[in-house]
Amino acid sequence: MSTIAEKKSLTDQFLNLYRDRADEISANSAPLLNTHRDFAVKRLGQLGFPVKGSEEYRYADIESVFRNDLEKQFGENKVSIDIRDIFHCDVPDLDTNLLLLVNGRYYNDGQLIKELPGGIIAGSLAEASRKYPDIIEKHYNNYAIGSKDGLVALNTAFAQDGIFIYVPKGVKVEKPVQVVNIMISDNDLMAQHRNLFIAEKDSEMKIVVCDHSLSAQRFLTNSVNEVYTAEGAQVSLTRIQNEHNGSAQITHSFSHQETRSRLSASTISLHGGFIRNNLFVTLNGEHAENQSTGLYLSDKGQYIDNFVHIDHASANCFSNQLYKGVLDDYASGSFTGRILVRRDAQKTNAYQSNNNILLTDDAKMYSHPQLEIYADDVKCSHGSTMGQLDESALFYLRSRGINHRESRLLLMFAFAHEVIQNIKVPALQERIDDLVNKRLRGELSRCNNCAMQCG
């Protein structure tokens, strides 16, 4: 079968699905979200699904993860879960406000949208679009719409709900908001949620998103996150991906940063069969700063793919990408880091580094820096390394009586910690250190056996 034919058939499959279920999709969502669907469907028809080998998806075989016969549910969740079990978060140091997404839908614990202590407004995106239409209208799909990725259009066409987090002007909240995104079902399932995080002028907030799979079914998630950081706002966004090997996760994140805003985003991929994270950042105002970091720990046949695109659209901005990973067994992965410096973005500082440790000969990693620089007064650097653990460091540790395995773990942990130390929530940093340590020791075998203890 030719690629074109396959591409068409998968696209057609979803176009047909939309045609058949459009009423049900809309009825279980909200009018404002529904207004974007027709255009998105048209766009999907034009763009189709990403093809392996294309410039953006060189190694990621998207079609293969969509091939599975996964159930799509557009109504209420069929699983019944005990809210007390899920919300039982007994991590002593991690004091957060919890929100729950189950199979892509906001879990209604009595209030669809609420004001959290400190002044953050959070809850169901569909509900927010009814309650705060002006805000949603202004931001929803405003940053994702330009995407040339058919999967983003796919999400816009089908997404019914997700998480809305809003921090008003000047409000600064120390306590993180934690979004626990759970997949749990009796059938193999696909879900597509949509999040919208907005930080108004000079506000501050911290968000932690934890992706979990809580049952052994095959899952596929295709989610879109839009993040708006207004002038002078500061946002810290940490995502912890911890799903089982039978799960596939595709995330698209669009961050829009205005003048003097600061956004620091960390993606910690602990576990998951297939992970593709697309991260698009637009630095739209001067002196905006973006820190995008990622850590991935992969083994067996896992596939991890990070695609980062930083658009320096204004002068005097700073961006730094730091992605590090350890690949074991026959795991494979890819990192693409794009830096686009537009003609007027003078005095840009943009840095990128991608460091990998390959523990076996069968583990594979591809690293592609892509620099497109049209301004002349810029500081840019990129570097990428592929290697094994440092033999002389290993020997030094062993010569002090630390056994081989433990020495390797110490070195891997040290390697990973460089990313973790960028997470600006101390308690969360400790938690993630602990999770990474467990993961490296192979003690995180069950995906829901996560020290976050949310599920």
Next chain:
Amino acid sequence: MLVIKDLVASIEGLKILKGVSLEVKAGEVHAIMGPNGSGKSTLASILAGRDLFSVDSGSIMYNGENLLDKSPEERAKEGLFLGFQYPIEIPGVSMVNFMKTAINEMRKHRGEKPLSASEFLKKMREKKELVEIDSSLTNRSVNEGFSGGEKKKNEIFQMAMLEPKLAILDETDSGLDIDALKVVARGVNNLKSPDSATIVITHYQRLLDYIVPDFVHILYRGRIVRSGGKELAVLLEEKGYELIRQGEVNL
């Protein structure tokens, strides 16, 4: 304690040690001297278990057992310690975590319980005082950003923490001022007991003013060309290595 017999070792086909024999008994201090490139560090590395070098022939027995059969960590657990000529920087591994892990691995090997946090800190404090190491250094990553002298002191600190039976110090004195030299000597002398031994590899006689060796060996081009008492070090200091070289030619 340690018996090395006709050790021949090479790296990438290049012979570095060409038949070294040496016996070290408990309670003794041996000094190995010799010009650069003689193979001193190679010998030390082989004793510690670095697999970069291949042992072509000869044997090394430690406490009656074949040392070459053992992994570096087994050797360390059985009391062997190498003070590295060039200590390795390990970013991201804290000194505290490093030492705690090492000590507890050794205790486990001896069937002892791990040290409690307070016992460990107490021990750290004591040893830090002994080697006069800057307190902030132990809050950092292993050797990261340490000056040359700090790295050497850190080797002695680790030795003091781990309390080895056979310590091999590879040019720990190089680049140190007299005060630091005294610290190194104190570390070594402090460890001295009837059932432990030390091999100090050094370039200069001056360390031997503070650590008095029972035997001095001169390693030259992969062979021990002369052995003697501490007076050999003095002789060497007076006449220089040139004498040894000439002597070796005549051998």
